[in-house]
Amino acid sequence: MSSKFVMRAMIGFYLVIFFAYLFGPLFFMSVTAFNTPNYPTAYPFEQFTWKWFDALFKDRDMMDGLLNSVIIGLGVVALSVPIGLAASIVMQQIYWRARALYYLVTVSPVLTPGVIIGISTVIFWKDFSEAIGLKPYLYKGIILAIIGQSSFICAYCMLIIMARLQRFDRSQEEAALDLGASYPQVFWHILVPFLKPALLSAAVIAFLSSFENYNTTTFAILADKTLVTVLAGRVRQGTTPALSALAVIIIAISLAGAIVYELLKRREEQRAARAKEQARLAERSGVAAVPALAPAR
Amino acid sequence: MNNRLIVFFIPAAIVIAYFLMAMIERRVLADSRPTGFVQRNGAALSLFFVVAVGFWTLFMVTLPYLYMFQESFHPTLWPKDRGGPKDTLTLEHYRFFLYGSDGLGNFTHLRAFVLTIFISLCVTIANFILCYPLAYYMAQSATTQKVRVLLLALIVPYWVNEILRAFALRVLLASGGLINTALLGMGLINEPFDFLGANIGLYVGLSYAYLLLMVFPLYNAIESLDPNQIEAARDLGAPWWRIHKDIVIPHAKPGIASGCTMVFMLSAGALAAPQFLGGPKTLWFTSIVYDFFFQSFNWARGSAYALILLAACILFVMLMLRLFKVSLGETIR
Numbered sequence: 001m002s003s004k005f006v007m008r009a010m011i012g013f014y015l016v017i018f019f020a021y022l023f024g025p026l027f028f029m030s031v032t033a034f035n036t037p038n039y040p041t042a043y044p045f046e047q048f049t050w051k052w053f054d055a056l057f058k059d060r061d062m063m064d065g066l067l068n069s070v071i072i073g074l075g076v077v078a079l080s081v082p083i084g085l086a087a088s089i090v091m092q093q094i095y096w097r098a099r100a101l102y103y104l105v106t107v108s109p110v111l112t113p114g115v116i117i118g119i120s121t122v123i124f125w126k127d128f129s130e131a132i133g134l135k136p137y138l139y140k141g142i143i144l145a146i147i148g149q150s151s152f153i154c155a156y157c158m159l160i161i162m163a164r165l166q167r168f169d170r171s172q173e174e175a176a177l178d179l180g181a182s183y184p185q186v187f188w189h190i191l192v193p194f195l196k197p198a199l200l201s202a203a204v205i206a207f208l209s210s211f212e213n214y215n216t217t218t219f220a221i222l223a224d225k226t227l228v229t230v231l232a233g234r235v236r237q238g239t240t241p242a243l244s245a246l247a248v249i250i251i252a253i254s255l256a257g258a259i260v261y262e263l264l265k266r267r268e269e270q271r272a273a274r275a276k277e278q279a280r281l282a283e284r285s286g287v288a289a290v291p292a293l294a295p296a297r
Numbered sequence: 298m299n300n301r302l303i304v305f306f307i308p309a310a311i312v313i314a315y316f317l318m319a320m321i322e323r324r325v326l327a328d329s330r331p332t333g334f335v336q337r338n339g340a341a342l343s344l345f346f347v348v349a350v351g352f353w354t355l356f357m358v359t360l361p362y363l364y365m366f367q368e369s370f371h372p373t374l375w376p377k378d379r380g381g382p383k384d385t386l387t388l389e390h391y392r393f394f395l396y397g398s399d400g401l402g403n404f405t406h407l408r409a410f411v412l413t414i415f416i417s418l419c420v421t422i423a424n425f426i427l428c429y430p431l432a433y434y435m436a437q438s439a440t441t442q443k444v445r446v447l448l449l450a451l452i453v454p455y456w457v458n459e460i461l462r463a464f465a466l467r468v469l470l471a472s473g474g475l476i477n478t479a480l481l482g483m484g485l486i487n488e489p490f491d492f493l494g495a496n497i498g499l500y501v502g503l504s505y506a507y508l509l510l511m512v513f514p515l516y517n518a519i520e521s522l523d524p525n526q527i528e529a530a531r532d533l534g535a536p537w538w539r540i541h542k543d544i545v546i547p548h549a550k551p552g553i554a555s556g557c558t559m560v561f562m563l564s565a566g567a568l569a570a571p572q573f574l575g576g577p578k579t580l581w582f583t584s585i586v587y588d589f590f591f592q593s594f595n596w597a598r599g600s601a602y603a604l605i606l607l608a609a610c611i612l613f614v615m616l617m618l619r620l621f622k623v624s625l626g627e628t629i630r
Contacts, residue, residue, distance in 0.1 A: 022508065023450075025462070026465050029465035029468050042468070090346055093337070106358075108358065110629060113583070114566060116365075120603070123596060128356075147356075215567075232460050239468065254452075
């Protein structure tokens with residue numbers, strides 16, 4: 001009994017340490033965003049202030065960077081999700097001898113340091129865009145950032161979509177084909193609706209990964225700037241609590257997103273549980289009370 | 298420019314070779330594949346698939362890598378000299394990495410390289426030790442409700458940008474920061490301790506930045522282990538460390554390989570933590586590459602250095618796969 005108690009105490013202690021390590025720095029940084037001294041200070045807490053948020057919104061560079069980040073993020077989503085979808089379907093249908101090589105090529109960007117992806121993108125596209133005579137249009141920070149980031153974000157999308165594709169019930173496809181549907185019809189009316197949740201989460205992950213990327217972007221962005229590269233420049237110059245203010249906003253947004261997601265999931269689970277319960281009762285009483293919810297057998 | 302075009306032939310040759318092999322095989326085994334790719338997906342969709350995948354794998358992945366590879370064997374030249382008579386193949390950048398400009402040995406860069414690899418290894422091991430108990434606890438002992446809360450608590454800091462996390466640590470560890478203030482206040486030290494100068498900031502920053510990339514793969518791997526196996530081992534009298542050594546860890550191999558690979562790769566390629574948390578004397582390998590690009594505009598040498606880093610990462614991935622006897626497909630899911 002007592003050894004069990006010791007064990008639980010140890011686990012509790014460990015969890016506290018782990019999450020203190022995870023949240024401690026973020027927490028103290030957040031405090032500095034509301035404190036008056038010019039150098040980010042958590043203690044002593046002199047006076048509560050909003051002025052660092054004010055300074056943040058007046059910062060033109062950061063706002064320009066934010067706009068670019070959003071544009072790049074949307075560009076990455078528009079490029080990566082379709083490519084990820086195509087790549088995951090090709091993975092299923094590809095000539096089997098080529099599959100291992102294809103897999104290696106498609107996941108290699110995930111295993112390559114972002115710095116190297118950024119460098120190779122810039123070096124290649126500089127000469128290539130010149131060779132095809134489109135340098136004024138293609139050799140631009142925003143375009144290269146989209147291409148460079150998509151290089152590995154496409155792989156994320158492919159892996160997310162592939163995971164769901166593996167659970168696809170082939171008999172649905174066969175049924176549709178037997179009923180006279182063509183393969184493209186199966187794709188649009190059965191496969192794409194089935195993959196919709198995966199496509200959505202791929203889009204969200206793609207946008208977030210693009211938005212917070214630094215290593216690839218810092219090379220690929222050339223003379224332009226994104227929010228993160230502006231941020232990096234600011235941290236290098238010195239620290240101001242305005243950066244803490246930005247972090248507070250990001251933490252607040254991701255916290256809100258996480259809570260909304262959790263609530264939605266919980267509600268969905270409750271609904272599923274209720275449906276299951278009703279189906280069970282219906283089965284026991286011998287009548288299908290709600291036909292649509294009765295087990296399909 | 299001209300001799301650089303060779304990079305286009307390599308992927309083209311491989312694609313054509315596989316295509317021909319598929320054609321031959323299809324002719325030999327006439328009815329084993331009833332429909333071809335185009336018949337199966339329709340012309341429009343097939344075109345979309347081929348263009349999308351071709352653009353990605355060729356123009357965004359293979360060609361840039363190959364181009365960087367061949368660029369690293371070219372001398373550093375002014376733009377007007379590129380493609381001219383001076384533009385010959387050379388090993389000078391690799392020679393520079395080993396011997397420096399005076400031929401005595403480039404100890405600064407070699408040391409930075411060894412340091413980068415060694416520190417990244419240490420960070421990987423430290424993160425594994427730190428995350429394994431949490432992953433095990435979440436996957437095997439905690440209730441569903443608790444796991445959900447813990448996962449939520451893990452995801453929120455994950456989306457806070459790498460640079461802001463480095464900044465947060467800097468606020469804590471700076472000489473006027475909270476930890477020094479606390480230590481001074483308690484009278485444990487008499488003058489502020491320079492955490493950043495002593496590189497403690499860098500080590501903590503790397504571990505902190507990539508902690509969650511270790512937790513999630515480990516959690517996923519351990520979660521798929523049937524709790525009955527652990528129960529059975531316990532009933533048969535196995536001590537706790539044997540349960541982990543002989544049951545949990547062998548089962549979680551793909552997750553361990555995946556987590557370690559990601560953490561190592563990201564640490565070795567980290568740019569933010571060394572820039573913002575490293576001491577003034579620390580030379581991280583990526584920082585050297587960064588300087589070649591942005592300060593001396595020596596792209597060819599930068600490519601060579603980037604390639605050396607890439608080689609080290611590939612070697613590490615292969616080592617992990619060999620060590621844990623897992624395939625790449627099991628590792629990256």
